[in-house]
Amino acid sequence: MRITETFVSLQGEGLRQGMPCMFVRFAGCNLHCAWCDTRYSLNNSQGVETTAEEIMQAVIVSGMRYVCITGGEPLLQKEELVPLVAAIHEAGVFVDIETNGTIPFGEVQEYASVCMDVKCPSSGEMSDLSLLDSLRPEDSVKFVIGDEADYLYMVEVLAAHPDLRAPVCITPVFGTDAKWLIETIIAEKLPVRFQLQLHKVVNIP
Numbered sequence: 001m002r003i004t005e006t007f008v009s010l011q012g013e014g015l016r017q018g019m020p021c022m023f024v025r026f027a028g029c030n031l032h033c034a035w036c037d038t039r040y041s042l043n044n045s046q047g048v049e050t051t052a053e054e055i056m057q058a059v060i061v062s063g064m065r066y067v068c069i070t071g072g073e074p075l076l077q078k079e080e081l082v083p084l085v086a087a088i089h090e091a092g093v094f095v096d097i098e099t100n101g102t103i104p105f106g107e108v109q110e111y112a113s114v115c116m117d118v119k120c121p122s123s124g125e126m127s128d129l130s131l132l133d134s135l136r137p138e139d140s141v142k143f144v145i146g147d148e149a150d151y152l153y154m155v156e157v158l159a160a161h162p163d164l165r166a167p168v169c170i171t172p173v174f175g176t177d178a179k180w181l182i183e184t185i186i187a188e189k190l191p192v193r194f195q196l197q198l199h200k201v202v203n204i205p
């Protein structure tokens with residue numbers, strides 16, 4: 001599979017924010033979000049061909065009990081992703097997969113927790129909302145909010161999916177004003193978890 005980087009850091013996003021984690025970043029993406037902070041991984045050619053064995057070895061050497069697979073869009077390389085995730089899971093290491101919600105992820109759910117990012121208008125992209133029905137309580141949903149239109153879109157999506165089983169994380173596009181979003185979440189008593197990208201706040205990878 002084509003990989004841009006592996007590194008060890010604190011998980012800066014999502015349900016396991018703050019936990020020590022090894023990151024595996026897949027190269028190539030099918031979207032081009034306006035505010036994407038990972039432009040260096042959007043093209044498949046930016047990655048280096050790497051085997052599952054090489055990645056497993058790096059995971060074992062790191063000693064981490066938790067791996068986050070991100071990108072780019074990891075599900076674009078599903079044929080190699082599924083056996084990799086199965087192997088990491090077999091080794092007793094917890095796996096999270098970050099995805100943009102445009103490609104079905106059923107094959108990895110046996111081995112990993114899926115975080116589906118629902119793309120909002122300011123991204124210029126759109127997720128496949130039918131995939132929300134496949135999420136379990138051990139998965140999660142993320143909305144990255146850039147403006148009020150994004151917020152209203154999120155409220156609309158949540159209202160249209162009352163049976164959603166996964167917890168919801170909300171984060172502002174990094175660097176944009178977060179206070180109005182926090183105040184609105186409190187005022188409207190939304191059952192969501194607000195987060196800032198922790199790694200950017202403390203300036204680590």
Ligand SMILES: C[S@@+](CC[C@H](N)C(=O)[O-])C[C@H]1O[C@@H](n2cnc3c(N)ncnc32)[C@H](O)[C@@H]1O
Nearest residue numbers: 035036037038071072073098099100117173174
């Ligand atoms: C770089 S993406 C890779 C995984 C997958 N392509 C996706 O979009 O979920 C990982 C996460 O970073 C988030 N992200 C990227 N740029 C961001 C920014 N400027 N502010 C906040 N979150 C951002 C994405 O929305 C996504 O949830």
Ligand SMILES: Nc1nc2[nH]cc(C(=O)O)c2c(=O)[nH]1
Nearest residue numbers: 009010011012013070199205
């Ligand atoms: N520390 C840290 N946590 C992260 N969680 C998700 C990330 C990503 O780029 O997908 C990320 C990242 O790039 N760094």
Ligand code: SF4
Nearest residue numbers: 029032033036072100
């Ligand atoms: S889907 Fe993810 S990696 Fe692709 S452009 Fe959007 S944020 Fe970046």
Ligand SMILES: [Mg+2]
Nearest residue numbers: 037038070205
């Ligand atoms: Mg990142």
